Amino acid sequence: MLGGRLCDDRSVDSSIDAALVSATQSGDSDAFAVLVGPLQRELHAYCYRMLGSVHDADDALQDTLVRAWRAFGRFEFRGSVRPWLYRIATNRCLSILDQRGRRALPVDLDRSVGSDAQIDWLEPYPADRLDPGQRLVARESIELAFVAAVQRLTGTQRAVLLLREVLGFTSREVADQLDTTVAAVNSGLQRARAALDPALPAATQRVTxxxxxxxxxxxxxxxxxxxxxxxxxxxxxxxxxxxxxxxxxxxxxxxxxxxxxxxxxxxxxxxxxxxxxxxxxxxxxxxxxxxxxxxxxxxxxxxxxxxxxxxxxxxxxxxxxxxxxxxxxxxxxxxx
Incomplete structure (x- = not known):
């Protein structure tokens, strides 16, 4: 009975989204705002994890929404706009990463680094930027240690790790978002895990x-x-x-x-x-x-x-x- 109710709810949600997509493709900016509004907080948190900067995440999210609005006429609705928005956000984050080095905390650096060194520092993430409904789930993946460790990965490895393990997209969905193959996604995830694990504090010792x-x-x-x-x-x-x-x-x-x-x-x-x-x-x-x-x-x-x-x-x-x-x-x- 419960399973049937959940299926019915998803069907209703999909029908509403389909109507909003149709209105948006007809130029209705209000429909677009209703469609993407519930996803903005999680998109911003994703961009922050990718970039290590609240300000860069602001820019990436804004660019994502602008590009999505401009490209909406070509969007093919398949039940949800979420994977498509993450595809655009990922591309924006990867472009930003191509333009600068990784962000770090002082403890990530050699202790001999001079005070005049030019470094892009990791920034703290405000609590109220997290989606209240996802706050408990998202906390571990937004902690400083995790975000700092993610910054050690390549841009593509960051995307694969976050999209698969934090956001729950399938390998097929991530492959579509990155214009690659499922095999490449699975291989990239293994490399990301191997690089990430030594950089994280022991889970048995850390306490939330x-x-x-x-x-x-x-x-x-x-x-x-x-x-x-x-x-x-x-x-x-x-x-x-x-x-x-x-x-x-x-x-x-x-x-x-x-x-x-x-x-x-x-x-x-x-x-x-x-x-x-x-x-x-x-x-x-x-x-x-x-x-x-x-x-x-x-x-x-x-x-x-x-x-x-x-x-x-x-x-x-x-x-x-x-x-x-x-x-x-x-x-x-x-x-x-």
């Missing part, structure tokens, strides 16, 4: 905020923020894993281990007054950090800190010093 539970995450956030605001170095360090990493893009320098991080924090950062606002980025616990500015008599943005959690503590802190606080729903300053 969903696995920890809301109460545990809030308590950890409270303790960590309180320790920073009190300049309590002992508590901060005790919450880190033994091999924790700390970085601050666009500064290429990074620190590993409790002692290195402790020495760095004591060398300057903890001499400032801080206020932390709990938020979320890339499906992970994050903080908008605000440093006291005596000239402004207020706390001004210091960085967006995104935390990676493991069962034994905080495994990594990436402090994005140039993050767009407004994009993450954070205030421009905090009062004294």
């Amino acid at each position: 905020t969903r696995q920890m539970g809301e109460a545990a995450v809030l308590e950890l956030a409270r303790r960590y923020a309180q320790a920073w605001e009190a300049a309590d170095i002992d508590t901060i360090v005790s919450m880190l894993t033994n091999d924790a990493r700390y970085s601050m893009p666009p500064v290429p320098t990074w620190f590993v281990g409790r002692q290195e991080i402790r020495d760095f924090l004591l060398s300057g950062p903890l001499a400032c007054g801080w206020r932390f606002v709990t938020t979320e980025a890339n499906g992970q616990l994050a903080f908008g950090t605000y440093r006291w500015d005596s000239a402004a008599a207020a706390y001004r943005p210091g960085g967006l800190d995104v935390l990676t959690l493991r069962r034994d503590g905080i495994a990594e802190v990436v402090s994005f010093l140039e993050a767009d606080f407004a994009a993450h729903g954070l205030p421009p300053s905090l009062p004294a």
Whole structure:
């Protein structure tokens, strides 16, 4: 009975889409907006995973929609516009990747990289850009570690991996989207998996905020923020894993281990007054950090800190010093 109901719903949806496709091909821009609107968030998240940049994803999505509108007269409807839109989005992302190098985090680089090096940095992803209906499903594939690892793949390998394993397209659909063969898609997926696995933290050690539970995450956030605001170095360090990493893009320098991080924090950062606002980025616990500015008599943005959690503590802190606080729903300053 349930299966029959689901089939009926899909039939109704397909009929509605067919009517919208027909109206769009007659030049109805409102019909086009209704047709592609529900897919825009997932398309944007896909472009972000491909490119590692929210701003590049904005451009890729905009180009995708413009090109789709212009080419809609030639579109052959086969039950859904989704595979076709992903074909266009993939081509736009691959074109962008041809024009620049991969994005990275400081820990992806050799520690001897100088401070004047010109690097395209990975950007944090605002929580509200994810489709609410897919947020829990999408979190793991939007985490910083996963997106950073994906950036090590070739453009085509990224597309194959994301389209097959994150978005659930069949090998035949991906082959059509990339103008290649099913055999080439399956081979590319194997190579992508082989290259990706060593770059990812052990799944048995990593723990998501969903696995920890809301109460545990809030308590950890409270303790960590309180320790920073009190300049309590002992508590901060005790919450880190033994091999924790700390970085601050666009500064290429990074620190590993409790002692290195402790020495760095004591060398300057903890001499400032801080206020932390709990938020979320890339499906992970994050903080908008605000440093006291005596000239402004207020706390001004210091960085967006995104935390990676493991069962034994905080495994990594990436402090994005140039993050767009407004994009993450954070205030421009905090009062004294």
